[in-house]
Amino acid sequence: MAEKNQMQNDLILPSARQQYLIFTLLLLSVIVFFVLDLFLGSVSIKSSDILKTLFSGGNEQLSIILFKFRFPKAITALLVGIGLAVSGLQMQTIFRNPMAGPDVLGITAGASLGVAFVILGFSVNISPDAIKSLGNWILVAASWIGAGVIMMVILFISARIKDIMTILILGIMLSSGISAIVILMQYFTSESLLKAYVIWTMGSLGNLTSDQLNVLLISILAGVILSLVSSKMLNALLLGDNYASSIGLNIKLARIVVFVCTSILTGSVTAFCGPIGFIGIAVPHMARIVFRTSDHKILIPGTILIGGVVMLVSDIVSQLPGSEKVIPLNSVTSLIGIPVVIWVILRNRKYSGIY
């Protein structure tokens, strides 16, 4: 980017400096909110105690709260934000649809179905304890497959139906259909498994074991690397399939890369943290507003940082710092995401094709 902008100075207003500034600010906010997430929680701890624990090792109770609970939770928040936001951006570009996102198109629901099969499905023959030993990768893989199947269905349909609203309605139908299947499964399952599943659906960042966190970290890292590799393809896809292939893009390959990438990102997040709404759809728009560009070489790092910040903030808010209560994460992300989505709808009401 640096070289590009240096040379295009004679052609274009130098916005590169602004973009660097924004990137720096975003990186700083990620760090600030990450630290804040450590400091603020439902158990109120003095800052001085936290600092003491962080740097010189304080009392045992505090270091458990900090290192076994708050630190992994903050990392999880960061990963979840990144994963959902990047997959949302990719979906919006590949479907050429400003309203696309993992939750809206039913991809999250698909992942939930995969998880439901693992958590609920085995109850017929296997005791609840056995599930824990099944391993996290099975849970994640089921989630990937669930997300992948729905992604494939939507891709298949969107190749035939171009209308954005129709696709969204189909996404809603798919979500409802999947919920119906899950409800049926709940009906036939044991009470303890049902409870485990229902808690999972509320969305939470704090229930991950360190093994699960590792799996999540590896998956998100893989997804992010793949998404960065796909940025040139995504830029070409902005032109629409015809122009994209006329400038030499292998559309099938591009679709497969994006498809695998979004399935991994959405699937892994959903497997461990439950269906978390509105981050995937709202964050890419925030990145577009902030960076005012369509270039994915900037938008992808941008959504990564903004996704991280938004999720950390959501986590802090959901802890209701200072109080003993915790509110569900999903209500916080919805309250942050929905205004952005409404703004996009209002702005685009004239052109249902613009994204």
Next chain:
Amino acid sequence: MKSAVEEILSLKTLKIGYKTGNAENIILPELNATAYKGELIAVIGKNGAGKSTLLRTIAGLQQSLGGTVCHDGKDILKFSRIELARKVGYISTEIVRAANMNVYDLVALGRFPYTDWTGRIDNENQIKIAEAIRNTGMSALTSRYISEISDGERQRAMIARILAQDTHLMIMDEPTAFLDIGSKYEILYLLHNLAKNSGKTVIFSTHDLHIAISQADKIWLLTNKKLIEGAPEDLMLAGDFENLFESSSVRYDSDHGTFSFHVFEKGTIYVEGEGIIRHLTEKALSRIGFVVTGIKSKPCLIVPSGENKFWHLVTNNSTFRFSSIYELTSSLNNLDLKTI
């Protein structure tokens, strides 16, 4: 003569159409045509004649059902997607609607087949992009968003994009559709320059026969499931354009290269005068259904010239005076020449 000129594209017994399952929906069964370096070729045909299908097939966006398409003497099937993108560029009526995409970004995407996997724009790419922007006169608009510029400007930006793509052959499906008349001619002027000065071969489809005839070096006329190739004048001589119209109320006038409706003929009139005033008066007369005769007779219309600022209509019985063509035509519409 022709062997000295570089052959850019050749179509041999090309069969085009769509495949649905095992069934073939053939639009044009056998096409033969050639395009040489620096030619501006207009593709003409009725709606549904297969113009877009043909252009998409040439651009490799759609598979042919038989026969061959050769770019620079090599079969299109032997090209990879990237290789083909370096040979042929494509523009259709489809509008790019990406949010926050500026003109520079759009043009830079034309370098897609030349950049590495990161899409990095190096010095050489940068030069090509700047050149494409300059050649299309878009320099002042590089940082404008494509959603905010006019249709004509967006079309120029699209042309800049395929210029940056650096192909010998440019395929354009109705590049002047949706454009106002000024932008239409600006785009055509641009295409003409690209063909003549930069040696690009441009194949474009259009519904505007007048534009095609006046600007194109060659016409590919799609009619009756065939492709007729030739200079516009050749096709005029052969009377091929008349096949374009089924309806008998529209007629192509080979002498003038214009179209006219069959209007109930109201009579003949002789026009006396010169220059543009005479030309426009004749046009107005034929529009309202009069045949202009070359034989001096009555009624006779004397058009303004010199001191005379009025149109004088001299009939057997009397003389009428009009101060404008509108006044003249509205009176003539109401008059029965035979009785005056």
